[in-house]
Amino acid sequence: xxxxxxxxxxxxxxxxxxxxxxxxxxxxxxxxxxxxxxxxxxxxxxxxxxxxxxxxxxxxxxxxxxxxxxxxxxxxxxxxxxxxxxxxxxxxxxxxxxxxxxxxxxxxxxxxxxxxxxxxxxxxxxxxxxxxxxxxxxxxxxxxxxxxxxxxxxxxxxxxxxxxxxxxxxxxxxxxxxxxxxxxxxxxxxxxxxxxxxxxxxxxxxxxxxxxxxxxxxxxxxxxxxxxxxxxxxxxxxxxxxxxxxxxxxxxxxxxxxxxxxxxxxxxxxxxxxxxxxxxxxxxxxxxxxxxxxxxxxxxxxxxxxxxxxxxxxxxxxxxxxxxxxxxxxxxxxxxxxxxxxxxxxxxxxxxxxxxxxxxxxxxxxxxxxxxxxxxxxxxxxxxxxxxxxxxxxxxxxxxxxxxxxxxxxxxxxxxxxxxxxxxxxxxxxxxxxxxxxxxxxxxxxxxxxxxxxxxxxxxxxxxxxxxxxxxxxxxxxxxxxxxxxxxxxxxxxxxxxxxxxxxxxxxxxxxxxxxxxxxxxxxxxxxxxxxxxxxxxxxxxxxxxxxxxxxxxxxxxxxxxxxxxxxxxxxxxxxxxxxxxxxxxxxxxxxxxxxxxxxxxxxxxxxxxxxxxxxxxxxxxxxxxxxxxxxxxxxxxxxxxxxxxxxxxxxxxxxxxxxxxxxxxxxxxxxxxxxxxxxxxxxxxxxxxxxxxxxxxxxxxxxxxxxxxxxxxxxxxxxxxxxxxxxxxxxxxxxxxxxxxxxxxxxxxxxxxxxxxxxxxxxxxxxxxxxxxxxxxxxxxxxxxxxxxxxxxxxxxxxxxxxxxxxxxxxxxxxxxxxxxxxxxxxxxxxxxxxxxx
Numbered sequence: 001x002x003x004x005x006x007x008x009x010x011x012x013x014x015x016x017x018x019x020x021x022x023x024x025x026x027x028x029x030x031x032x033x034x035x036x037x038x039x040x041x042x043x044x045x046x047x048x049x050x051x052x053x054x055x056x057x058x059x060x061x062x063x064x065x066x067x068x069x070x071x072x073x074x075x076x077x078x079x080x081x082x083x084x085x086x087x088x089x090x091x092x093x094x095x096x097x098x099x100x101x102x103x104x105x106x107x108x109x110x111x112x113x114x115x116x117x118x119x120x121x122x123x124x125x126x127x128x129x130x131x132x133x134x135x136x137x138x139x140x141x142x143x144x145x146x147x148x149x150x151x152x153x154x155x156x157x158x159x160x161x162x163x164x165x166x167x168x169x170x171x172x173x174x175x176x177x178x179x180x181x182x183x184x185x186x187x188x189x190x191x192x193x194x195x196x197x198x199x200x201x202x203x204x205x206x207x208x209x210x211x212x213x214x215x216x217x218x219x220x221x222x223x224x225x226x227x228x229x230x231x232x233x234x235x236x237x238x239x240x241x242x243x244x245x246x247x248x249x250x251x252x253x254x255x256x257x258x259x260x261x262x263x264x265x266x267x268x269x270x271x272x273x274x275x276x277x278x279x280x281x282x283x284x285x286x287x288x289x290x291x292x293x294x295x296x297x298x299x300x301x302x303x304x305x306x307x308x309x310x311x312x313x314x315x316x317x318x319x320x321x322x323x324x325x326x327x328x329x330x331x332x333x334x335x336x337x338x339x340x341x342x343x344x345x346x347x348x349x350x351x352x353x354x355x356x357x358x359x360x361x362x363x364x365x366x367x368x369x370x371x372x373x374x375x376x377x378x379x380x381x382x383x384x385x386x387x388x389x390x391x392x393x394x395x396x397x398x399x400x401x402x403x404x405x406x407x408x409x410x411x412x413x414x415x416x417x418x419x420x421x422x423x424x425x426x427x428x429x430x431x432x433x434x435x436x437x438x439x440x441x442x443x444x445x446x447x448x449x450x451x452x453x454x455x456x457x458x459x460x461x462x463x464x465x466x467x468x469x470x471x472x473x474x475x476x477x478x479x480x481x482x483x484x485x486x487x488x489x490x491x492x493x494x495x496x497x498x499x500x501x502x503x504x505x506x507x508x509x510x511x512x513x514x515x516x517x518x519x520x521x522x523x524x525x526x527x528x529x530x531x532x533x534x535x536x537x538x539x540x541x542x543x544x545x546x547x548x549x550x551x552x553x554x555x556x557x558x559x560x561x562x563x564x565x566x567x568x569x570x571x572x573x574x575x576x577x578x579x580x581x582x583x584x585x586x587x588x589x590x591x592x593x594x595x596x597x598x599x600x601x602x603x604x605x606x607x608x609x610x611x612x613x614x615x616x617x618x619x620x621x622x623x624x625x626x627x628x629x630x631x632x633x634x635x636x637x638x639x640x641x642x643x644x645x646x647x648x649x650x651x652x653x654x655x656x657x658x659x660x661x662x663x664x665x666x667x668x669x670x671x672x673x674x675x676x677x678x679x680x681x682x683x684x685x686x687x688x689x690x691x692x693x694x695x696x697x698x699x700x701x702x703x704x705x706x707x708x709x710x711x712x713x714x715x716x717x718x719x720x721x722x723x724x725x726x727x728x729x730x731x732x733x734x735x736x737x738x739x740x741x742x743x744x745x746x747x748x749x750x751x752x753x754x755x756x757x758x759x760x761x762x763x764x765x766x767x768x769x770x771x772x773x774x775x776x777x778x779x780x781x782x783x784x785x786x787x788x789x790x791x792x793x794x795x796x797x798x799x800x801x802x803x804x805x806x807x808x809x810x811x812x813x814x815x816x817x818x819x820x821x822x823x824x825x826x827x828x829x830x831x832x833x834x835x836x837x838x839x
Contacts, residue, residue: 120297131504161479254336270308271827511534589655694716698712733812743765808823
């Protein structure tokens with residue numbers, strides 16, 4: 001039984017148009033079809049395996065279509081997702097210069113990228129990046145192939161399994177295309193840097209019983225150096241080019257004095273990292289018989305990216321010569337050093353620090369290849385009102401070669417200092433190229449991920465009740481995941497000035513069975529029930545459930561609510577990752593450390609258990625009959641995660657140990673008198689998250705002044721974000737990112753016939769600075785764009801992002817340039833334009 005009401009149409013309007021004014025074209029077509037009582041095809045909706053006639057589900061879904069992506073000038077998937085109000089934290093992307101290896105991820109609700117499941121055409125996408133990754137690199141999915149992106153803002157483990165704790169991002173590719181289309185887009189900042197561009201081609205043709213769509217895309221993004229922006233706070237690293245010995249430096253007269261300045265690393269580091277991407281993709285649908293259809297898709301992306309940071313900081317502990325020592329195995333303290341107060345510590349060593357500018361900046365490079373192939377058979381059975389079945393297989397593989405130019409071999413550098421310490425302690429630039437070449441090298445590493453997913457299912461209608469048919473979906477799935485990462489042998493041996501790191505290698509498999517049922521209890525009340533069982537080769541099994549209710553209180557108002565459980569299985573890197581070092585921004589309460597970046601040894605654990613979660617949403621969809629074209633949605637949400645796989649708060653551990661807590665000293669491997677040489681932070685299942693908030697959306701389409709108008713407003717109000725005993729609500733810092741109470745996106749579009757103009761603004765509210773306890777200013781970004789259709793074949797669009805060149809807010813312990821580039825726009829005003837030609 002198909003029920004079509006004004007409210008059902010309004011629900012589509014509210015869900016699909018929550019961020020997209022241009023999406024109304026698609027929505028209105030659907031509404032018109034219903035008004036004419038035309039046959040409505042069953043569709044798949046993200047968050048459910050039951051195919052249905054409309055989008056009347058209990059879970060909130062936001063849809064962003066290709067027209068919106070073009071209108072807002074997005075050149076990558078992560079840019080498009082991270083401006084949504086439902087995002088928080090600090091997901092890595094094009095603005096992350098240190099430690100991300102060029103990957104881009106999504107962080108729904110700020111709960112961590114590993115807790116947001118990414119699908120491609122409704123099926124899992126292989127994790128990707130530099131190797132043994134726990135999330136999808138969104139760079140592997142070109143914007144040119146996207147038809148729309150559906151964001152499910154609700155826990156969905158009962159439907160999709162692990163990783164869907166915070167929600168799901170389902171990227172739907174272009175298919176059923178006919179003709180040939182070329183798109184060319186480009187942009188740059190008003191400072192004449194940060195150029196970016198993409199050229200893509202799409203070709204599709206129909207056969208008697210099928211369609212074949214193929215495409216290719218090339219995109220390039222150029223860098224923006226931090227010091228090229230006037231607002232950037234200069235860096236102040238204790239590692240300086242002239243070098244320091246025991247904390248002292250040589251002045252111009254050759255005297256050892258206290259270090260009175262730091263090194264400004266912002267002149268070498270990026271706000272926007274360079275990248276090149278090459279992509280090929282294809283979709284096909286072929287009807288084999290009246291009851292059997294074969295579908296398939298393939299995606300291949302090569303990414304070449306790089307980041308640049310200040311020259312390697314060499315932190316060397318030199319053995320001081322004692323009586324009888326061979327001088328080539330130690331350094332000698334001359335009288336000037338002794339008179340200045342330079343002396344060996346209780347281990348007989350003295351610390352030497354030098355910024356290796358004489359060698360050159362560190363240049364991180366990545367060459368990644370990601371392949372994803374999916375094929376499926378879909379058929380129908382003449383049972384009851386008809387049932388559908390499907391059998392699918394998806395294969396994904398990611399391989400990466402990474403390097404770091406101008407790295408320093410600490411062991412060779414130590415020996416070089418012992419052999420000729422005068423060459424290193426002058427405080428002047430080093431010109432002996434042979435000497436520099438003897439200690440410098442290029443790190444080489446490789447890694448990858450592999451995924452196999454075999455799935456089968458059946459869905460349809462079981463029987464009719466007075467209010468309609470009881471629909472169902474059942475199925476089973478087998479999934480295999482593996483990953484590896486091999487650091488450079490010098491890094492593995494601990495001989496590099498970079499942090500030591502061990503290799504990672506491991507795999508696991510999981511067998512799952514799942515079921516869903518949709519029951520219309522009455523004409524107004526519908527229940528949705530899901531249950532899933534997963535059996536893992538690593539930790540055992542997990543069961544999850546989901547219950548959703550929709551109630552059409554009136555023709556204008558629908559109420560909805562969902563309660564669900566979820567889980568996240570530990571990833572390959574969390575289970576089998578070798579020890580690795582991380583230079584975290586910390587405050588040493590003993591004041592022994594000279595630099596705020598302190599080495600922390602991070603460890604994994606093969607005995608980790610899965611994370612467990614509970615999620616709740618409740619809200620309404622309201623489409624007032626007295627205001628034609630308007631839809632309002634209001635949803636309360638809450639997510640609770642226990643046994644979270646997390647690292648304890650290192651700063652809290654330092655502070656507690658300093659205060660006399662012996663257990664904290666032991667947990668973080670802190671030595672006597674604040675010895676942090678073996679500072680360790682292990683992955684455990686002791687973490688938790690508890691976050692809640694309210695989402696509000698207004699979508700309104702109307703005619704006025706002989707123009708067609710569309711208005712959209714999205715607001716997320718964060719009520720609470722608590723993690724591991726700390727309250728991050730309305731705070732920001734460089735380690736955890738931003739959890740603003742208020743985020744708001746507003747857009748208005750006006751047009752007529754062949755042209756339209758759009759205005760967007762994005763608001764991030766005032767927050768508390770975790771580092772200083774002061775207030776961080778709110779920001780409001782303004783964007784404008786316009787498009788013009790010359791004819792059926794030619795279309796041109798152009799716009800400006802950050803029209804008023806709004807500066808990023810200052811954050812005391814910001815990750816780069818005195819701010820958090822993953823949260824605020826550090827590039828500045830940008831111009832963009834594009835042309836589409838179709839024939």
